[in-house]
Amino acid sequence: MFELDELAYRSACLRWSPMGKFLFVLTLLVSSLLAKSLLIPMVVLIVGTTLLGYSIHFRIPRVIGIILLEAMGMIVLGGIIIAAVTPGTTVFSLNLVLFKIGFSDKGLFTASLVTVRALAGMTVMLFFATSTPIPYFADMLLRLKVPKEFAELMTMVYRYSFMLFDEAGRMYLAAQCRLGFKGKINTLRTYAKMITGMFIRSLETAERQNVGLQCRNYQNNVCLFREPKGIGYAWVMISVVSFLALFQLNEICVHVGIMLG
Amino acid sequence: MSLLANTLVECKNLSFEYPNRGMALRDVSLRIEEGKKTAILGPNGAGKSTLFLHFNGVLKPRSGQVMFDGRPIVYRNKELSQLRKEVAVILQNPDDQIFSATVEEDVAFGPLNLGLPRDEVAARVDEALSLVDMSHIRERPSQQLSFGQRKRLALAGALAMRPKVLIMDEPTAGLDPHMVQEVLELTEELHMKGITLVMSTHEMEVAYSWAEDFKVVHQGRLMYSGPADGLFTNRSLLDMLGFQAPTVYRMNEEMCRSGLFDREPVPRDMTEMRLKVCRMNRRSVGGMRIKEVDTERVPTIIEVHGLISQGKAVGYYGSTAKHLLAMTLPSDVRLPGLTGCLDKMIDGREAVLYAEPKLVPSIVHHINSLAQRYELNIKVN
Numbered sequence: 001m002f003e004l005d006e007l008a009y010r011s012a013c014l015r016w017s018p019m020g021k022f023l024f025v026l027t028l029l030v031s032s033l034l035a036k037s038l039l040i041p042m043v044v045l046i047v048g049t050t051l052l053g054y055s056i057h058f059r060i061p062r063v064i065g066i067i068l069l070e071a072m073g074m075i076v077l078g079g080i081i082i083a084a085v086t087p088g089t090t091v092f093s094l095n096l097v098l099f100k101i102g103f104s105d106k107g108l109f110t111a112s113l114v115t116v117r118a119l120a121g122m123t124v125m126l127f128f129a130t131s132t133p134i135p136y137f138a139d140m141l142l143r144l145k146v147p148k149e150f151a152e153l154m155t156m157v158y159r160y161s162f163m164l165f166d167e168a169g170r171m172y173l174a175a176q177c178r179l180g181f182k183g184k185i186n187t188l189r190t191y192a193k194m195i196t197g198m199f200i201r202s203l204e205t206a207e208r209q210n211v212g213l214q215c216r217n218y219q220n221n222v223c224l225f226r227e228p229k230g231i232g233y234a235w236v237m238i239s240v241v242s243f244l245a246l247f248q249l250n251e252i253c254v255h256v257g258i259m260l261g
Numbered sequence: 262m263s264l265l266a267n268t269l270v271e272c273k274n275l276s277f278e279y280p281n282r283g284m285a286l287r288d289v290s291l292r293i294e295e296g297k298k299t300a301i302l303g304p305n306g307a308g309k310s311t312l313f314l315h316f317n318g319v320l321k322p323r324s325g326q327v328m329f330d331g332r333p334i335v336y337r338n339k340e341l342s343q344l345r346k347e348v349a350v351i352l353q354n355p356d357d358q359i360f361s362a363t364v365e366e367d368v369a370f371g372p373l374n375l376g377l378p379r380d381e382v383a384a385r386v387d388e389a390l391s392l393v394d395m396s397h398i399r400e401r402p403s404q405q406l407s408f409g410q411r412k413r414l415a416l417a418g419a420l421a422m423r424p425k426v427l428i429m430d431e432p433t434a435g436l437d438p439h440m441v442q443e444v445l446e447l448t449e450e451l452h453m454k455g456i457t458l459v460m461s462t463h464e465m466e467v468a469y470s471w472a473e474d475f476k477v478v479h480q481g482r483l484m485y486s487g488p489a490d491g492l493f494t495n496r497s498l499l500d501m502l503g504f505q506a507p508t509v510y511r512m513n514e515e516m517c518r519s520g521l522f523d524r525e526p527v528p529r530d531m532t533e534m535r536l537k538v539c540r541m542n543r544r545s546v547g548g549m550r551i552k553e554v555d556t557e558r559v560p561t562i563i564e565v566h567g568l569i570s571q572g573k574a575v576g577y578y579g580s581t582a583k584h585l586l587a588m589t590l591p592s593d594v595r596l597p598g599l600t601g602c603l604d605k606m607i608d609g610r611e612a613v614l615y616a617e618p619k620l621v622p623s624i625v626h627h628i629n630s631l632a633q634r635y636e637l638n639i640k641v642n
Contacts, residue, residue, distance in 0.1 A: 005362075005402065006402060006405070009362075009363065009400070009401075009402050133362060134362070135361070135362045135366070158362075159360060159361075159362070162404045163356055166356075208352075208354070208357045209357060209360075211314065211319055211352070211357065212352055212357040212358040212360070213360065214319045214345075215314075215317060215319060215345065215349070215350045215352065215358065216345075216358065216360065216370055216371045216374065216418065216422075217342055217345045217346065217371055217374040217375060217422070218360075218374055219342070219374050219376075221374070223370075223373040223374070224366065225361075225365060225366050225368075225369030225370075225373060225382060225383075225386065226365065226366065
């Protein structure tokens with residue numbers, strides 16, 4: 001979470017309008033989900049990957065690498081299951097001694113479509129996550145007329161989660177120094193104490209933070225000094241044009257019969 | 262009446278009790294004078310932080326009264342907002358105070374809460390970040406800062422409110438000696454700019470060299486209020502508090518007892534002690550030349566190195582001078598501040614001090630008062 005946050009502040013797309021990015025990402029996601037042709041999610045995957053790469057300066061940090069690998073593993077596994085359970089004309093089969101798994105043409109297509117859609121969705125969402133810090137996201141929600149309390153709560157949770165994680169880290173080290181993790185039962189007991197301690201300390205932290213906020217004249221309103229850009233016509237145009245282009249491409253593919261199930 | 266006019270914050274018979282924790286403050290009456298540096302001393306749990314939170318109206322007394330600028334505090338949102346603009350409190354743990362995700366956002370947090378126009382907020386952010394020397398990391402996420410940087414960020418957040426009174430709860434706790442020196446120099450600069458300062462600390466040496474007025478709180482009661490000398494001569498009070506008089510003070514007492522020194526003037530830090538020795542030995546002290554710096558008069562690297570090669574001690578005073586010098590000098594060159602220059606002058610060297618024009622009269626006044634106090638001839642021009 002923290003690494004993702006740091007990435008967002010270093011992103012090449014940090015200054016882009018959060019609402020514009022959100023609209024564009026949503027357009028790509030919807031286009032990909034509505035498409036019947038495999039070509040559309042593939043186009044979205046290419047666009048998403050390019051944007052993600054640009055956002056992270058084409059250097060894949062560990063956190064993104066792990067997220068990508070984990071998600072890809074699960075998506076591919078899901079795809080294999082879909083391919084195996086969808087009925088249709090068997091294209092090929094795997095003989096696993098005790099049983100045989102047959103893959104149908106329809107199953108393979110559905111699996112490919114789901115896999116590419118999921119990967120495309122993941123890349124565009126990661127692009128948004130790696131280029132939009134939480135306070136910017138909260139600001140976007142406020143502009144979208146989401147209740148102020150919700151955005152405020154989100155900002156508070158974001159800010160204080162760092163402190164609680166720090167606290168948990170310190171408690172972990174303290175427990176380690178005093179042999180808190182020696183033996184399985186002892187480890188469980190230590191974790192239980194840590195959780196209890198975290199709960200109590202979070203209440204104390206909340207009290208102290210409240211004092212800190214009062215000292216700084218907090219008026220129940222989280223304002224941003226460097227306000228992110230609002231959505232401009234350009235973003236709306238890009239999103240609308242992208243949607244229409246992808247929709248049209250899908251129609252052509254369906255009509256011509258390219259990559260259809 | 263004139264005394265009242267100079268009093269910014271005043272507590273009258275202030276008592277406070279936390280639920281289930283007993284009395285935190287008992288019948289405390291004190292005054293914080295305008296333009297003075299006040300140190301509030303006391304052991305842990307004495308009630309210093311609780312007292313501070315009464316100064317800006319975060320806590321409401323159970324009995325008694327807190328007054329700001331001659332008027333009792335009104336505990337309504339609008340009045341409290343105005344009060345907290347004038348009285349800024351910096352908490353001991355910077356994490357309790359830092360709220361926003363990045364450095365500049367956090368400094369802007371207070372001014373934005375005041376509802377100031379964006380341009381004004383931007384100007385205050387620039388000024389506060391420049392004062393604490395954090396302009397170069399203004400976009401850094403606040404959770405990536407070191408403890409010392411977070412302390413400075415909390416200070417910048419308070420300064421951006423442009424308060425009349427700045428209250429610092431143990432501002433030097435947990436900092437390395439260099440950072441402590443930087444914080445103290447910054448507070449000196451703020452003092453010269455007219456801000457009333459209040460600091461709580463356990464570090465007697467720091468308090469002694471820094472403050473003009475001392476208040477001692479113990480078990481929620483005000484035990485002493487007045488100048489340092491009165492506190493350190495009160496042995497029974499010191500013993501009760503478990504405090505020791507500062508090293509310089511005790512050294513002066515011992516030397517006086519041994520017949521080496523007159524007791525007066527009592528030096529406040531090691532530099533003053535050295536000046537006293539100079540007076541005793543009739544040793545001359547080097548002079549100081551103050552050079553004004555601003556954005557149009559930035560010293561060049563050749564100029565500074567030229568002065569150093571002539572054997573002169575080159576230093577700076579104030580955040581502006583420090584910032585401008587840092588722009589021209591390589592990062593590994595660390596110049597001394599005013600105290601550092603004074604030390605070099607006591608060694609017999611001439612010193613050149615860079616400072617922004619509005620600080621020059623205060624520096625000249627400071628040097629002249631030292632010269633007068635220790636009956637030395639120190640040339641300043």
